[in-house]
Amino acid sequence: QVQLVESGGGLVQPGGSLSLSCAGSGFTLDDYLIGWFRLAPGKVREEREGVSCISTSNGETYYADSVKGRFTISRDSGKNTVYLQMNSLKPEDTAVYYCVATRVPPYGRDRYRMAPFSVPYDFWGQGTQVSVSP
Numbered sequence: 001q002v003q004l005v006e007s008g009g010g011l012v013q014p015g016g017s018l019s020l021s022c023a024g025s026g027f028t029l030d031d032y033l034i035g036w037f038r039l040a041p042g043k044v045r046e047e048r049e050g051v052s053c054i055s056t057s058n059g060e061t062y063y064a065d066s067v068k069g070r071f072t073i074s075r076d077s078g079k080n081t082v083y084l085q086m087n088s089l090k091p092e093d094t095a096v097y098y099c100v101a102t103r104v105p106p107y108g109r110d111r112y113r114m115a116p117f118s119v120p121y122d123f124w125g126q127g128t129q130v131s132v133s134p
Helices: 105-113
Strands: 001-010 010-012 017-023 032-039 049-055 061-063 071-074 079-088 097-103 129-133
Touching: 001 097, 001 129, 017 032, 017 097, 017 129, 032 071, 032 079, 049 071, 049 079, 049 097, 061 071
Parallel strands: 010 129
Antiparallel strands: 001 017, 017 079, 032 049, 032 097, 049 061, 071 079, 097 129
């Protein structure tokens, strides 16, 4: 069973930077997408937004349009840890950030690559708060 534990987050002023980490365990040798979703204040669970993810098979990365050029995802495979470096933060980035993971089925690789934030994610961390405010 995959388990994900986030760390990092906190309060930062607009234009500042934060880094999130996600330590994972229980992964097999299969292909996974590992990344981050977020839930903004006042929104319901179904409105969680995909932020970024990375493929464990080839390191390909994916970003939501709202964070491209500001956020960078990376992975240390030896430590089973995924990082999210967030720069030029905006108030609208305020949210609870969840580390997520899903196994990519061999028959569905194309679909998972084309719409990585629309596929079901089976594993979720507990979430960490990121607040961007003056």
